[in-house]
Amino acid sequence: MKSLSQVSFFQEVKTMSRIGESIKKLRMENSMSQETLAERLNVSRQAVSNWETGKTQPDAQTLIQISAVFQVTVDEIIQNRIVKKEKHRRYHWLVPLLSMLLSVVHFTLALKGFLNPVGVMISVMLASVISLIMYAAFENSIKNRDFTMLAGYKKAYEADLSRYERQLRVTSQLVSGLSFLLNVLYFLLYICAADKRLLLSMSFLGVFIIGLAMILSAVNFKYRRRD
Known part of the structure; x- marks a missing residue:
């Protein structure tokens, strides 16, 4: 039987994985490189890479910044419920x-x-x-x-x-x-x-x-x- 600490550990790993997948998906859907996203968030490219691979996860304030950059909610990022938004044709031009x-x-x-x-x-x-x-x-x-x-x-x-x-x-x-x-x-x-x-x-x-x-x-x- 798994101990409470083991369950907590696996839940944390799963959360980091979901967040990483969300960030990568959002970044790629917006044709943004890791370097560009890192610059927007004032972090290193390696930090973004670590998030996406699930090695680490952004803190609460950074999550808020990420949600603002990609115009999604923090909960959508954490739960990896990113729905690809259909790009409506715009006629501003x-x-x-x-x-x-x-x-x-x-x-x-x-x-x-x-x-x-x-x-x-x-x-x-x-x-x-x-x-x-x-x-x-x-x-x-x-x-x-x-x-x-x-x-x-x-x-x-x-x-x-x-x-x-x-x-x-x-x-x-x-x-x-x-x-x-x-x-x-x-x-x-x-x-x-x-x-x-x-x-x-x-x-x-x-x-x-x-x-x-x-x-x-x-x-x-x-x-x-x-x-």
Whole structure:
């Protein structure tokens, strides 16, 4: 008959094994290397390797950080009840892409003499390029779970990763929406007097810059951490 200490030992080994399997499964599903996960958790790669092989297990605080990184519960990690989440198709890229396509249309028409090419480039096309760059940069940060570009981000706030993700996505969507709206309104320039089009193009640039500043300020205020 097994002693109480033996039973406790085997239960602990089984728990470590489940936790290790959970961490490995989560890491691989998110295409994350041991080095990357170790950096996120501020531990060594060997520590992550030991967890996954069941040699050791993370402490309670680290488990909380792991659950935040992968957006699962601590209990799911401990019990190895990781259900592979179906990746829904996201169309965040659609608005910045449409904005860029409209800018290309405006520029093409400008080359045909309908508008001033310089006016198009320094207004709606510049706005579209900025929104596209922001989208790509933000999505890359979300994919890599790296939010250091955000003001006020600290490693100690790992439990707020989902909040940081929402902050980047909302900012990107609003900037892309503003760029798209300006590209649509830019068609009004085709019916304006030719001598006023360049000035109006500059006005569009001013509206975008002011709008961008307002979006960044508003979103940062909304998602600012209040301790």
